[in-house]
Amino acid sequence: MTRVRIRKYSWPLAPGHIRDIRQRVFVEEQKVPPELEWDDTDDIADHYLAVTDNNEPAAVARVFSTLDETAHIGRMAVLPEFRGLGVGDALLKHLISDAAGFGELKLSAQEHAIPFYQRSGFHVCSDLYDDAGIPHVDMRCLSPDILAPELPRRQCPMILGKDRDAWLFESEGDMISLLDSMTGQATQRLWLYDRMLDHDTYNRYRFRELLSALARRHRLSEVRLLIHDDKPLIKRRHQIVELMRRLPSRIELKLVNDDYPVEDRPFLLADREGVVYRHNFHKPEGFANFADDGRVRLLGESFQRMWDVGRSSLELRELPL
Template identity: 65%
Template structure:
């Protein structure tokens, strides 16, 4: 459907923006007015979709927190205009506004709307929880630049970048794409992350967000395991590394071993997430490769390779002796 989406501050937003929220959230969904109108409106960007004849039909808002996370919310389409793709167009427009500025998008979705947001690459990471008497789930998208690029040039499956659902292959062509896809995979782990590389390169692995994702998996998913298998621990001994510090604080969940040189190791690095996700690179010193979110066959074969190397590997005595 042809329409335009305009951005406003709260102070300059037209009356129709408030009226749509009033009709959808307060009148239709019975959200208490004192919960609908909050202080966040003052700091958020507000979006209004209008038809070619200037009829207002949908709204949404976005604000950014100090940790550079963009939060999308107050998405609403008038009842008489639903089912026409307006909500999806609004969401992707807001995502495009955020792309290039932030790499982490969050939103709170009503239970029935979860599949709608999955179609644009958001996955559930918390919930359910109650919000204004309605069940909600926390959802996030950790690769908005890649997602917007993909959605604009192709028609991916019904749940792009959703672990266990997206059977397409996402190519990795440069250094910027590699951590984006890795983080998106790791953020969806519920059981395990097995990582194999020559070394834990500081540019790729020594990052606060990756540490936070590993920490969240280890702390909030019982019986989860994170295995780090590398050839060389020298750089880790010489310079502090966030994953090493985390490993030493959560030793029951995160383990690092060194490849046994007496046995032939795999010649390509990879990351395995649960039983479905894989990030595979063609060379240790290059970013090029691919990510798969529903590639159980490849994950099984690489998992067998990883397990063979892991069984003959040894712990790092040097890391064990480092002070906290």
């Protein structure tokens, strides 16, 4: 493990080492056309340089933000002689900590680097595509504020199917971040059980878009919403109701049948492994686990029993189009 110090610069004040490393790695080694490597984004980005204890330049990256409170990490390159020594991991963790105030972090990763970014909490959120002749995927982190302080202690944090450590939450903000991170990684199934679709928790643009992406991803994708009370959905316009109207075969909502046993604690299940579990309906306190197939199986069986005897919402059915 090589120790590095990381320095941040604006483009006009950036030392020549930053340009030299990008030129050597991207243009010369990976054959990226120069006109694609050098762009106007450099002018608005923060540029990072990792140097060793001997003051040797080892790696670079840049970060810029957009109006939607998203930080974009890019142009990350490690010189060949420093690869495999932990330099890239140290630089990426520094970038995450530096950008933890943003609601979302995004990057475009070369296909072979997917495991590297997963180790620091980024999950794939696109199909494979070509960029400068190299296969890429988009990756993101939806919980950078929670992730940053945990990075030194966890491997593949918040990656569905890989992270077996529980994430505790005691605030609405942390709960929402974990809900979004879990929902954003589901590839086929999302089952949600709650007292109602609380507006502060579920009536949000990002959550709606995550549900929409899941529902459209595959012909077998399914989103099931099981609640006790649908009246708040009627009294105030709810984004999920609008989404259900557009995708009626992919997103279903039912009300629990009180004549049968029901769970007294809410939860969300993502595919066969992810769960966000609250200790009661009225407080944002509980835990999330991204790789707990045993618990998900048991809760899934309970959900299925409640779903089978559930009833449709007459209130929603009678709403005018």
